[in-house]
C-alpha cells in the first residue's frame with residue numbers, strides 16, 4: 001500500500017499541465033535512482049551544492065547556475081542578490097556580510113526598487129508578488145520603452161520580466177526590452193519557469209537576449225523533484241544568491257534544498273537536455289493521436305492538434321471543441337469526479353478561448369493506457 005492509498009487519496013491522470021496543485025510532473029526512473037543513491041551517504045553539503053551548480057551551468061550552457069527549492073525561491077533570491085550587488089558595487093567589500101544578514105530589512109540599501117511591467121498578465125502570473133518578500137519595493141511601470149528607460153534610476157536594483165506570448169500580449173516582449181536596457185546597471189531577471197521545452201530556452205534568455213538571470217522550475221518540464229528550481233546566468237548574482245540561501249541562516253534559509261533534491265535535479269536536467277526535441281515532441285504527439293482516434297467515433301466534435309503549447313512552448317496540444325451547450329469546466333468537474341480521475345485542460349479566461357474548448361496536453365501522460373482513459377472520460381461526459 002502506498003502513501004496515497006494509506007491516506008485514501010485518489011491518483012489523478014494529468015492531461016492538463018505541470019500544475020503545482022496536481023504535483024507538477026513525475027520523475028523518471030534515473031532521477032529517482034539518483035535521489036536514492038544520494039540519500040545513502042553523507043557528504044560535505046557546500047561542496048555538493050557548489051559542484052552541482054557548476055554541473056547545472058555546464059548542462060544548460062550558461063556561465064553560472066544556482067539550484068534552489070523552486071522557481072519561486074530563485075526569484076526571491078535573485079531579486080535580493082540584485083539589491084546587494086548594486087550596493088556592494090558602490091561601497092567597499094567589507095559591508096558584504098552585513099548586507100547579506102540584513103535582508104529583508106532594506107533600510108541600509110539605496111537601490112531597492114524592482115520594476116515590473118503593468119499589464120493584464122499580472123493576474124495570470126502572480127509570482128511577481130514574491131518580490132516583496134525580499135524587502136524590495138515593486139514599482140509598476142507602463143510597458144512602453146520610454147517609460148521603462150525613465151523608470152530606471154539609481155534606486156533601481158532590477159527588472160523582472162515574464163516571457164510567453166500570453167503574458168506579453170499587448171505589451172512589449174523581453175526581446176524588445178532587454179537590448180535597450182542592457183547597460184543600465186540593473187539586474188535583468190527573466191522568470192521563464194514554464195518556458196520549456198525547447199531545452200535551448202535554458203540559455204536563450206541569458207546567451208541570446210543577454211538577460212542577467214533566467215529562472216526555471218525544476219519540478220515542471222525538467223521533471224526534477226517538485227521542490228527544486230534553477231537560476232542561470234550572471235555569476236555575481238548566483239554567488240550572492242548562494243550566500244543568502246540555505247545552509248546559511250539568512251533570507252533563503254527557508255528554501256532548503258536537500259542532497260537528494262540536488263541529485264535529482266541534476267539527473268533530470270541530464271535527461272532533459274539529452275532527449276532530442278523531435279523525439280520528445282513525437283512521444284506526446286503519438287499519445288494525442290491515440291486520444292484523437294478514440295474520440296473520432298463521436299459525431300459533432302471538432303478536434304485538431306495545435307503545434308505549440310499554451311505558452312508558446314515546443315509541444316503539441318490536442319484541442320477539442322465540445323458540442324454546443326457543453327463547457328470545459330463542467331467536463332473537468334465530471335472527469336475529476338470519476339473513480340479514476342482525469343484532469344482535463346481548461347483554459348483560464350485570459351486565453352480568450354470559447355467555453356466549450358478543452359485542451360489535452362500529453363507531457364505528463366505516462367502511457368497508452370492513460371491516454372485511453374483520457375478519451376474514455378471525455379466520452380463518458382458526453383454520454384457516448
Ligand SMILES: *Cc1c(COP(=O)(O)O)cnc(C)c1O
Pocket residue numbers: 020069070071072073125127162191192193194216217218219228229
Ligand atoms: C510555476 C511558475 C513559478 C513557480 O515555480 P516553482 O518551481 O513551483 O516555485 C514561477 N514563475 C512562473 C512564471 C511559473 O510558471
